[in-house]
Amino acid sequence: MxxxxxxxxxxxxxxxxxxxxxxxxxxxxxIFSFVYINIDKWVITNLPFTISPADFPRLVTGILIAISGxxxxxxxxxxxxxxxxxxxxxxxxxxxxxxxxxxxxxxxxLMSLGLYIGILLLYIVGLNYIxxxxxxxxxxxxxxxxxxxxxxxxxxxxxxxxVVTLNYFVFEFMHVILPxxxxxx
Amino acid sequence: xxxEIVTGLISVVTLESIGAIAFGVFVGxxxxxxxxxxxIMAISILLPLTFYVSPLVGIPMLIGIYKASNxxxxxxxxxxxxxxxxxxxxxxMDGFPLxxxxxxxxxxxxxxxxxxFGDSFSNILLILVAAPLSYITLKVGPVEQFCLILLSLTxxxxxxxxxxxxxxxxxxxxxxxxxxxxxxxxxxxxxxxxIPELMSGIALIPMVIGLLCLPEVIHxxxxxxxxxxxxxxxxxxADDSRVTWCEFKRCLPILFRSSIIGSLLGAMPGLGxxxxxxxxxxEARRTSKTPEKFGTGMxxxxxxxxxxxxxxxxxxxxxMLTLGIPGxxxxxxxxxxxxxxxxxxxxxxxFENTAIVYGIFGSLIICDVLMYIIAKSGxxxxxRITQLPKxxxxxxxxxxxxxxxxxxxxxxxxxxxxxxxxxxGYMMRRFDFSAGPLIIGFILGPILERSFDQTMTLSDGxxxxxxxxxxxxxxxxxxxxxxxxxVRSRMRRNRLVQNLPK
Numbered sequence: 305m306x307x308x309x310x311x312x313x314x315x316x317x318x319x320x321x322x323x324x325x326x327x328x329x330x331x332x333x334x335i336f337s338f339v340y341i342n343i344d345k346w347v348i349t350n351l352p353f354t355i356s357p358a359d360f361p362r363l364v365t366g367i368l369i370a371i372s373g374x375x376x377x378x379x380x381x382x383x384x385x386x387x388x389x390x391x392x393x394x395x396x397x398x399x400x401x402x403x404x405x406x407x408x409x410x411x412x413x414l415m416s417l418g419l420y421i422g423i424l425l426l427y428i429v430g431l432n433y434i435x436x437x438x439x440x441x442x443x444x445x446x447x448x449x450x451x452x453x454x455x456x457x458x459x460x461x462x463x464x465x466x467v468v469t470l471n472y473f474v475f476e477f478m479h480v481i482l483p484x485x486x487x488x489x
Numbered sequence: 490x491x492x493e494i495v496t497g498l499i500s501v502v503t504l505e506s507i508g509a510i511a512f513g514v515f516v517g518x519x520x521x522x523x524x525x526x527x528x529i530m531a532i533s534i535l536l537p538l539t540f541y542v543s544p545l546v547g548i549p550m551l552i553g554i555y556k557a558s559n560x561x562x563x564x565x566x567x568x569x570x571x572x573x574x575x576x577x578x579x580x581x582m583d584g585f586p587l588x589x590x591x592x593x594x595x596x597x598x599x600x601x602x603x604x605x606f607g608d609s610f611s612n613i614l615l616i617l618v619a620a621p622l623s624y625i626t627l628k629v630g631p632v633e634q635f636c637l638i639l640l641s642l643t644x645x646x647x648x649x650x651x652x653x654x655x656x657x658x659x660x661x662x663x664x665x666x667x668x669x670x671x672x673x674x675x676x677x678x679x680x681x682x683x684i685p686e687l688m689s690g691i692a693l694i695p696m697v698i699g700l701l702c703l704p705e706v707i708h709x710x711x712x713x714x715x716x717x718x719x720x721x722x723x724x725x726x727a728d729d730s731r732v733t734w735c736e737f738k739r740c741l742p743i744l745f746r747s748s749i750i751g752s753l754l755g756a757m758p759g760l761g762x763x764x765x766x767x768x769x770x771x772e773a774r775r776t777s778k779t780p781e782k783f784g785t786g787m788x789x790x791x792x793x794x795x796x797x798x799x800x801x802x803x804x805x806x807x808x809m810l811t812l813g814i815p816g817x818x819x820x821x822x823x824x825x826x827x828x829x830x831x832x833x834x835x836x837x838x839x840f841e842n843t844a845i846v847y848g849i850f851g852s853l854i855i856c857d858v859l860m861y862i863i864a865k866s867g868x869x870x871x872x873r874i875t876q877l878p879k880x881x882x883x884x885x886x887x888x889x890x891x892x893x894x895x896x897x898x899x900x901x902x903x904x905x906x907x908x909x910x911x912x913x914g915y916m917m918r919r920f921d922f923s924a925g926p927l928i929i930g931f932i933l934g935p936i937l938e939r940s941f942d943q944t945m946t947l948s949d950g951x952x953x954x955x956x957x958x959x960x961x962x963x964x965x966x967x968x969x970x971x972x973x974x975x976v977r978s979r980m981r982r983n984r985l986v987q988n989l990p991k
Contacts, residue, residue, distance in 0.1 A: 324920060325920075328920055332658065346679065346680050347677055347678070348679075350677065350678075351675070355674075355946060355950075357674075357675040358677075360938045360941060361665060364661055364664045364665050365665065367661055368665070371658050371661065374654060375655065375658065378654065413711040416707070416710045417707055417710075417912075419710070420710050421908065425908065428904055428905065431901065432901060440888055444887075444888060445884075447706070447710075447884040447887055448880035450710045451879050451880035452879065453880040459880075466888075478541050478896055479541070483901075
């Protein structure tokens with residue numbers, strides 16, 4: 305029974321992946337078709353040529369549409385055969401918990417992803433306004449907090465030393481001035 | 490040729506070059522040893538540094554990272570049973586049991602000896618074969634070049650992860666992204682959407698760093714992993730902490746066989762290091778007098794895959810240097826480094842930049858020596874590094890990625906591209922799309938388009954030209970053959986994995 309439950313769990317996981325692949329395939333077909341239809345609007349030619357500058361991107365986009373379609377077809381066929389195989393085995397009730405765990409992981413992942421991207425975007429704003437030396441330790445601290453930093457005082461001291469050293473190294477050896485911030489100009 | 494090799498060796502025996510190689514080896518070993526970080530991430534972060542130094546300093550540094558990171562990935566395989574890269578899976582099978590027996594030092598030394606041996610073997614092959622091969626490849630015209638690039642895109646097959654179709658989609662996306670900006674052949678402005686910064690196209694470095702480095706940081710953040718498990722690791726007593734001379738002599742035939750396997754497979758675009766490592770391990774087991782002991786801590790089981798996967802590094806550069814075709818994703822990024830320095834890999838590089846090419850060959854030899862010395866003397870350091878907390882490593886990686894990107898053009902738009910590609914890279918990873926093919930498609934796209942345009946101009950738009958050039962026909966058949974062999978080697982690898990001892 306445990307073995308059957310495990311098989312059903314794996315099949316359910318695989319079904320979920322195949323459905324995602326099918327969705328991705330449809331999304332890619334839509335995106336690449338949109339690009340294909342609008343290529344001539346997005347290519348600005350200045351001089352007449354034997355070969356149009358839109359030919360190569362059009363060829364690549366066409367191939368991408370075909371390959372995305374192939375991905376969709378293969379995913380659909382695999383999904384159908386998996387569903388046929390699963391008919392008659394013990395059903396989903398026993399693996400609800402596993403599926404819920406998957407859902408929970410996705411929400412947490414999305415939140416962490418959103419937090420990390422948000423920190424990076426704020427970091428760009430910080431670089432622009434307060435400069436590299438002031439914004440970087442804050443960004444490093446926030447990223448480290450997401451990754452599990454506990455001793456924040458020691459962390460901050462290390463980050464400040466790291467940033468000052470890096471700033472010096474980049475200026476002295478690479479002769480590049482990292483952003484100084486518009487607020488201090 | 491010997492005179493040129495000696496001249497090349499002399500040109501890199503400078504404090505700057507040796508220092509750069511030593512730095513690259515140290516960084517490569519360190520990055521390879523840290524779970525979650527790979528050599529290609531290190532190469533992409535340090536790629537911008539090559540702008541500010543001469544080619545004989547920058548490129549050997551990156552090559553040092555490339556070679557040392559393979560060994561670095563084996564460190565985690567041996568010590569933690571966590572291969573840093575797929576080719577190190579076989580290393581873990583016999584390496585980790587050695588650690589469990591209190592012989593971690595022997596396991597690491599076996600991996601190092603195998604790595605250096607395989608590396609040296611393929612370096613010698615590269616030095617001897619590359620220049621003569623370039624004379625033949627000079628005969629290549631735009632028709633043949635187009636077919637060659639198509640063949641090179643089959644390298645996608647070896648780095649596509651679980652799905653070749655997804656790999657092809659990634660590569661196609663890379664080709665499409667390469668068309669953004671002003672066209673090199675027609676001067677037309679494509680896909681800029683009115684953004685002035687896109688007129689010069691998408692910059693390579695923000696894309697490479699974004700696709701390769703940031704997704705790993707995001708993945709670690711999403712996994713919620715805290716501090717690394719602090720297990721006490723023991724290098725072992727005197728004889729158990731190193732490979733003895735008797736053991737080395739006993740393993741010499743295996744080292745040679747594995748190096749040959751790795752060199753042959755590495756020279757073929759499309760196969761990569763994983764099949765080489767698996768085949769070498771399987772061959773070592775097959776020819777062993779005690780095959781049943783494999784998986785319990787046999788040093789042959791560590792040396793064989795290591796020799797093979799490091800032998801791939803040198804021979805993967807053969808198609809890159811002679812034909813302008815990257816042998817794997819790492820050589821694709823290395824090719825980007827060459828292009829940044831104004832060197833165009835391909836047959837002409839041996840004639841237009843002879844001194845630099847042979848200097849790079851000389852640096853390969855120095856790299857092996859330094860790799861042995863640095864890696865061997867730092868076993869205790871590598872053990873410590875594998876146990877660094879993740880919040881230390883990945884916050885630093887993020888900042889290095891930002892700084893490296895900013896130093897190219899001092900533009901915040903590049904940073905925005907970095908974040909965009911970081912997000913794209915994570916979503917690609919999440920849904921099993923590999924980033925390597927995208928980078929390869931991006932680098933080869935302009936060359937492919939240029940040769941395609943030239944071919945169509947020569948033939949007045951007729952595709953029959955591909956069938957009227959014999960060399961082009963051969964290359965197209967090789968492409969079809971390569972696709973077939975990749976699919977077959979994948980199926981064979983899956984069977985090998987199932988048959989290997991657990």
